[in-house]
Amino acid sequence: MPSPELTSTVSATVAYLLSFGLAGAGCLAAMERFAPLLPSYILLMFLGLAVPDSTTLALTIGVTTFGSLIGGLGWFVIGWALGPERARAVVARYGKYILLKIPLYDRLTDAYRRHHFWVTLSGQIIPAARLYLPLPAGVLRLDPRIFLAATTLGCLIWNAPFVYLGYSLRSGGRDPIQTGFWASIALLALEGAILLLLRYRKKASS
Structure with a gap:
């Protein structure tokens, strides 16, 4: 369980970034891919709670999708730069600090040996896989165009319902x-x- 100090820091960071409006929401979506201190669906729901109207709702879904894509692209570039051997060594040494252990990394890598587009797309709606799936994609140097298309669509499918859920809860007149x-x-x-x-x-x- 997170310490009170960590919880306070996370809350303050989220509140600070949200003060920048849509730009802050996009930054939070990108940061979540690297520092999953909150489950993404909870973060997205709270972003939806801050949405005042339907126009801003559409824009929030758009910027969070873009932010998630940027975060995924960051992992893709890291994997591309490291290559297979160095990437696996880094995961073995430091992966435990970001909830990415070797067995999970190996499963993600093996999944990419078939159906690149569909693995990327479906991986964006699986909580444990969506954060780090772009890393083995970069390691295997998949076609960036396929990666970007599938990741964008997958992030939209994942983000939109949770942002809308938060918006719906806010518009229901409850606290x-x-x-x-x-x-x-x-x-x-x-x-x-x-x-x-x-x-x-x-x-x-x-």
């Missing part, structure tokens, strides 16, 4: 802070239930 808190609890519980189900199915099939 946004209390509503956001309980919605976050519900989303975390849902994710936990899905992970437990997947773990159970994996054990049952082994």
Whole structure:
């Protein structure tokens, strides 16, 4: 569980960047790809809670999609520059600090050996994979055009519903802070239930 100091720092950083409006929202979406201190769906929902009208809603979805794309492109460039051996060595040494361990890295890399576009697209809507999938894509030096197209579409599919959820909760006339808190609890519980189900199915099939 994050310490109170870390929680306070994260809250202050989010509030500060949001003071810059749409530019801040885009920066938060990009930063989330490198420092996942908050689950992305919670961050996106809270960004939606700050949206005042439908026009700003569309713009917020657009800038967060662009921010997520920039963050993913950053990992892609890092992987391209490091190459297979150095990238795996870096992950083995430092990956634990950003929740990227060797078994996960190897699974992501293996997935890219088939259907590059669909792996990139579907990977953007899988919580554990979406952050770091661009790294092995860069390591394998996939076609940047395919990567950019699939990542953009995947980020849009992932970001839009959660931003809209936050906007819908705000426009419902309820207290946004209390509503956001309980919605976050519900989303975390849902994710936990899905992970437990997947773990159970994996054990049952082994």
